[in-house]
Amino acid sequence: MRCLVVDDEAFMRTLITRILGGLGARDVRACEDGQAALVVVGDGVDVVLCDLNMPGMDGIEFLRHLAGMNYDGAVVLISGEDERVLQTAKTLAQAHELRVLGAVAKPVTPAALGTLLKDATRPTTRRAGPRAPIDPVAVEELREAIASDQLTVFFQPKARVSDRVVVGVESLVRWRHPERGLVPPVAFVGVAEEAGLIDAMTDVVFRQAVAQGGRWRARGLDLKVAVNISVDSLGRYDLPDTLVGIAADAGLPPSQIMLEVTESRLMADIKSPLEVLTRLRMKGVGLSIDDFGTGHSSLEQLRRIPFTELKIDRAFVHGAARDKAARAILESNASLAQSLGMTTVAEGAEDQADVTLVAALGIDLIQGHFFAKPMPAEDFDDWLADWRG
Template sequence: MAEQARLRILVIDDDSFQCSIVSKLLGTMADCDVSTQTDARLAVPLIDSGWDLLLLDLNMPDMDGIEFLSEMAAASVKPPVVFFSGEEDRILEVAEELAKSLAIEVLGSIAKPVSKEKLSAVLDQVNRGQEAPKSSAYAFEQLSVEEIRTGIDRGAVEMVYQPKVDANSLQLVGVESLLRWRKPDGSLIGPGAVIPTAEANDLIYPLTRAVLLQSIAQQGEWRARDFHIKVSINLSVDDLVQPDLVAFLDQLLNEHRVPADTIVLEVTESKLVDDVNTVLASLTRLRLKGFGLSIDDFGTGFSSMEQLRRFPFSELKIDRAFVNGAHRRASAKAIFQSSVNLANALNMVSVAEGVEDDADLDLAVELGTHLIQGYHIAKPMSAIDHERWFEGRGH
């Protein structure tokens, strides 16, 4: 195993006494170089100096932590941040959301006074990040319209599958089928490089057709081998106004001998619904045929409550923003709980996505969530790897 790299940490706090305490504690806990700065303005030129971690106070004179985050947003290299502050939890939560919106990784918050135990948890996260393999396979990029059009024709669309399990028993219930894109050089990129351009250039439906074809064909293969689970497939609102969508789905089900009730169609809230009547008609026809319908990323899109009232959804998928780390964020936990209660009241299945650790799992169970999904259970994987994962669990 390669030797662990020496951590470089920058502490920014106007209280020199706090800086001294944190610096000494870190020095006793890890092999690290710690620098301190009591004036955030003077720390701005240091942002992209190769730090492994910034410990940032929020309430400082001259330049506060929020202003400093804005300066960080313009940096070429943005180190991960941990807030340490005496502010109330709600302010820390909002600061975390702001940082994430600026593409700044937030590892968490530490309430003052800082303790060795709190710092230890942070260092564990930093070390895990250093040990993780760095891959460019999902690096951010945007494919061109022509790359997407020709890629669909050459079979660039590939699917991976992330398990959805019963929250209490952890028994496998289904999978979500997730898009990956195979570039001509053989590397894989994620959906973020494809979908925005496809949606903006009338290519989302051809892309969706390729996704539906592969996902339903895979479900047919699994069922032929007595592997009975449900497969969830993402649809854009734009797909639902296509006049041949329902007929195309019927064709795929018949061709691959897949019952409609083994397919869940997840509808994202990424945009406003323009042609409400057409969307309503499509969703109703799909429900009549037996498909499950899931409202995806619930709580983060447009008019969630109105869509929930009007459209015949059978599943409510709670966005990871209200699940991951909700045990330490009162507002997220309240929304998580309310969403589960709402699903129960409407006789819908509740699904928590973004379950990343034991604390997320425990809270999902405590709140009565039906199904869970996230890296704590399993990462997205190929169909073959998914079968091996399932067999390896002893089922």
């Protein structure tokens, strides 16, 4: 393992070099600033251990240049700065698409470095450059997709934390494009909102989702079906009667429907959304405030809209056991929802540490890749049978 230590303090360079030698590093080089380090990186380095606060080119600027070189090794951040600054630097490095093993506060110990370096030598693929953006879709192409049934719904399970019983699903739209294959929603939902197609798309997704929910219910599966709805659709005064009527035709009662509202756009006129959401609640439909803690999902919206469920964004769930700031936000959001009598959902659980923390905080439901990724209905049936079996 070839390592590069970048630190302006001679004592720290010597100390970290000795620690790395004790951990089995066969080639350790050291530089006192980022500018000199960039030259060494060009010769081939497996792991860069970088201080943040240095004269000249500091660690933050060094990370930017490192990404510009398409560096495909690993990075360990080291600093005497406070923990939140260190965590922010880690987030920045990840935004640059650098492979960050972790961050270590000074004074550095063999145990702390040894834990991080376990993953340092796993194979990586050299980045060819910045990640290619998702190709934009044309409005007319999307209009045709909606009209010709190219949109389909995947389902991701939501499990009760206390006993891990699956009690619901979130319905997620996908586009089976005849040439591009499966297109993710990030590529076309925004286009639908801008082009005035969101109502038509919501109608397609809702009909497919409740139809499947009705089929599950007919087989004795008591699953609450969640469907995302854009704020743009909440200006339709006929929406409550329309949605409840569609669900009734599919054999799904309002109590088994959860509408997840994400404020992708600020509510310019609150009167229509308030009326529509209140009438939906009066009909027994559940309302979830999605991605809480981000965007426009504010405490004000939580106060004035009759939400029954609060979904805590994945940014505050995954890794919260190792991130004090994320844990504090997760805990406060859970406590807030509980005090308001709302069901809490932790979205984005990806490992056992996430699940353990969510359980310790008394959160009701959990959703994430730790349990299952979104999948077609037929795959969901097989997955659920295995999960229960």
